[in-house]
Amino acid sequence: MKWLANFFTSSIGRKFIMSLTGIFLILFLIVHLIGNLQLLSSDGGRAFNEYTEFMSTNALIQTIAKGNYVFILAHAIIGIMLYFKNKAAKGSKYAVAAKNDTSWASKNMAILGGIIFAFILMHMGHFWLKFKTNSGVSYVDYGDGQIIDAYASVVTVMSNPIWMACYIIGLIVLAFHLWHGFASAFQTLGLRHKKYTPIIEGVGKIYAIVVPLGFAILPLYIFFTQS
Amino acid sequence: MQLESKVPKGELAEKWTDYRSTMNLVAPNNKRRIEIIVVGTGLAGASAAATLGELGYNVKCFSFHDSPRRAHSIAAQGGINAAKNYQNDGDSVYRLFYDTIKGGDYRSREANVHRLAEVSRDIIDQCVAQGVPFAREYGGLLANRSFGGVQVSRTFYAKGQTGQQLLIGAYQALSRQIATGNVTMYNRHEMLDVVIKDGKARGIIARNLRTGELERHAAHCVVLASGGYGNVFYLSTNAMGSNVTAAWKAVKRGALMANPCYTQIHPTCIPVSGDYQSKLTLMSESLRNDGRVWVPNKIEDAVAIREGRKTALDIAEGDRDYYLERRYPAFGNLVPRDVASRAAKVACDEGKGVAPTGLAVYLDFSSAIQRYGKAEAKSKGIANPSDAEITKLGEAVIEQKYGNLFEMYEKITGENPYKLPMKIYPAVHYTMGGLWVDYNLETNVPGLFALGECNFSDHGANRLGASALMQGLADGYFVIPYTIGQFLSGEIRTPTIDPDAPEFIKAENDTKALIDKIIKVKGNQSVESFHRRLGHIMWDYCGMARNAEGLEKGKKMIRELREEFYRDVFVPGDADEFNPELEKAIRVADFLELGEVMMADALNRNESCGGHFREEYSTPEGEAQRNDEDYAYVAAWSWDESGDHKLYKEELKFDNVELKTRSYK
């Protein structure tokens, strides 16, 4: 198994992990967004609550969720390692910052990632932690027994303008992270092709705007319709 | 001393094959014990060090650069010749041999040139196997192009960067040997003396340029591949660091400098634009395929252009003198380098030069643009194309052929060569002369070898385009690995050479004394200013045209300049540190001696041949006049402090070619 150790300690091996976990998280975002769009249905939150109940009880989903946590952690930890390694490799900075044709996001992935990580903790604190510890949650019954009124929790958080603003900022940061991260993940895997790379890059940029925008609609919608 | 060429007996075409199969060998177990020093990592040095390493010798390789890959072979643009006859156009080993001998104006050694032509084919195979990305045809086979002075297509190329690709191939082969430990690489080390022990070259004194420390390195023999000395002219197409020091130190220890006056002046370089100029940039010879060379007919037009009152476009067709086409109707703009260069000088001497300095002629692509434009319009079926359309189409064709060169020209001059004709002027490019070597590439000092531009052997008085790369790699890959055995087979009982032997200590002390002498002057003039002045003297009196009077004068001026140098040079800093000014000073000190020997050689050679043009020896039309009766010899010089340099002659015998006058009319 020496080869595996060699691989994962090599620069490209570590970038490989960043790439694969990144792609998984990109996929996760889509699923998460589709689910959250239930918030928009005008049924007093029933669809959203039933979706939440399904997600938190289905064994398969729960397994994937565990994996998701692992991937987020791996992505973050290796990202931090890369950040320090790269900082050391660069040594000192130039007196004048280069004005060249590189994206701002690509040069600030670690900072963007750090903010996103904080954002995730906040987000989990608002919901996951409360649901798990049963603190400050209310319940509803649509006829199949009592389930958590997740919708109510969302409304509570998003009605607060400060929290709402935090979510919007977090999503903007996410957009920048994806702006670079999407296509970068494919480049790291060596998936580059004269014909397909422009498509990947195009899709990546659309994704980086559309998905965070989709998420951002939700707190705004709730803030302006419920509070 | 009698110079023995050691050319093997037998038929010209069989000499090398027969010699190779009968020469002495060194057994593998002995190779492991034998040490070889290689100085220089250009095409010749890197290929030699790599190949000798592969054979199992212990090689120590030296370069003054930070990496072997920076040697100036890297800058060769055009290509490399080889007698492959892939184009089925009648090429052969004999034809390449003949073209080279003729191109060299019958001043090179037949047997060496024939061997060069023979191994040229192996070079291409070797380079392809190394992964050199030569240009290819659509069918996947190697592409060729043609070069000046020949009638076949035998030049292999990799865009305009052939030298770079070949050098990287050799550098990679060398890197592989460094990795195996067969070659020990000494980067940022400059050879400052060769150590002779019991009459044989046994080591070198090198200065570690990073620390300034002098080091003694011993070996069973020393191979010099340190390039040419064109920088004696200050301005040349050579790299800033190219120098004669390694070769010159060998001369001062008894090796002979052969034909030092043979200098190749390349006709198409970007002209000098000001006093600050540090080097000249070559524009590939291939441009003369489509460019027409001209100057204004009237001197007042030339003056107006120089003063900025007119541009080339203001000169009517009838007022232009396409002097190459006029003087050499048969070859026109494609006459060989030496002829084209001299013609440009004549035009500028008449006061028709077109740059503010008065030293430039036009290389005009407008006719080619019109011609290609019309042909393109026709092939695209455009009826009655407008002038603008024709120009646009024509420019596109020119861009495809020479785009990168035009871009480079624009970067350097700030002028758009599609709209205004290029300005060009001849510049020093290559030195055919070099250390005298025999057929084994061994100098007259046993155990001291010289390869590539550093030796004199293959190009006679003028080198053909795309032949320098060929010679460097031939010497390094395919000649020295065999011929070095002739010497080393006698050394298998010689124990490891001791670098603490008195000869080494003395050489080190001599070097130290020289460095101290230079650094302690602490005068008022920079090294650069001396170099620039030397360059002016060389160019004025030993440049494109020479005469006895000027050479005498130049010789005297150099001696005076040399005295002034040791009296008034200022070298900042100390000897025991990284000190680029000191490096330069040591090199310029050697140029100040070499220049004098070049003048002596030019003065001795009372004829005009190839790159050496003596005004007294020309035909009434101003063409070069060779004197085979008295000067068909190699002039090899020793150095004498007093100025009484001794000349040794090696008569050249031509058994296989008939000596003719070159005519391009």
Add this chain to the structure above:
Amino acid sequence: MKINLKVWRQKNNNTKGHFENHTVEATEHMSFLEMMDVLNEQLIQEKKDPVAFEHDCREGICGACSMVINGRPHGPQQGTTTCQLHMRKFNDGDTIAVEPYRAKAFPVVKDLVVDRSAFDRIIQAGGYVSVNTGGAPDGNAIPIEKDTALEAFDAAACIGCGACAAACPNGSAMLFTSAKVAHLGKLPQGEVEETSRARKMVAQMDKEGFGFCSNIRACEVECPKEISVNNIAYLNRAFLTASIGKE
């Protein structure tokens, strides 16, 4: 034209460096290095230590230049080495900061001169085709598609100047390393050893202390030979195949 220079001075790698201000009278026809020559001539006249900088061919091919001009290796002009950069790209009265390459794997030797031997060691690790001289088959024995040869050439056009690693905010040498792996790997002669080549060269690159590539592409933007980051994808693929694909 008057140029205000802020030049980095550093005696050696063990001492701290600092910027020094100088004014140089230049002309627009000068190359950047010729402007530096003028500065040095000035310093020598004042009996001061001239600025050490590396240069050799001055025609954009040897790769010796190692200056960073206003934060950009080789300065502002696209696809141009410092020696081919001319002063007409600047304005009268400009202030220009000139620094050495900054990357941990390129320690400063003096002033603007850095030690780039790490690149040589990366090549020594496997950047070659293992053939000895002699015995090579005929050059035309293996046809190579024209476009393939051109792609290999484009990768091989690297001049080893180190601008990629110097420009990279991560100090990564991926463009340099990948250009060599791609150059050789795309040709049938070099493809044979690709697995071990990719593995060994990446291992050496990591050992030298270069950073990790995060696809910022500053290398591609600043490369004077405009080497593409396509090569980096090529190396990633070759390395993945070598590490987890091949037996």
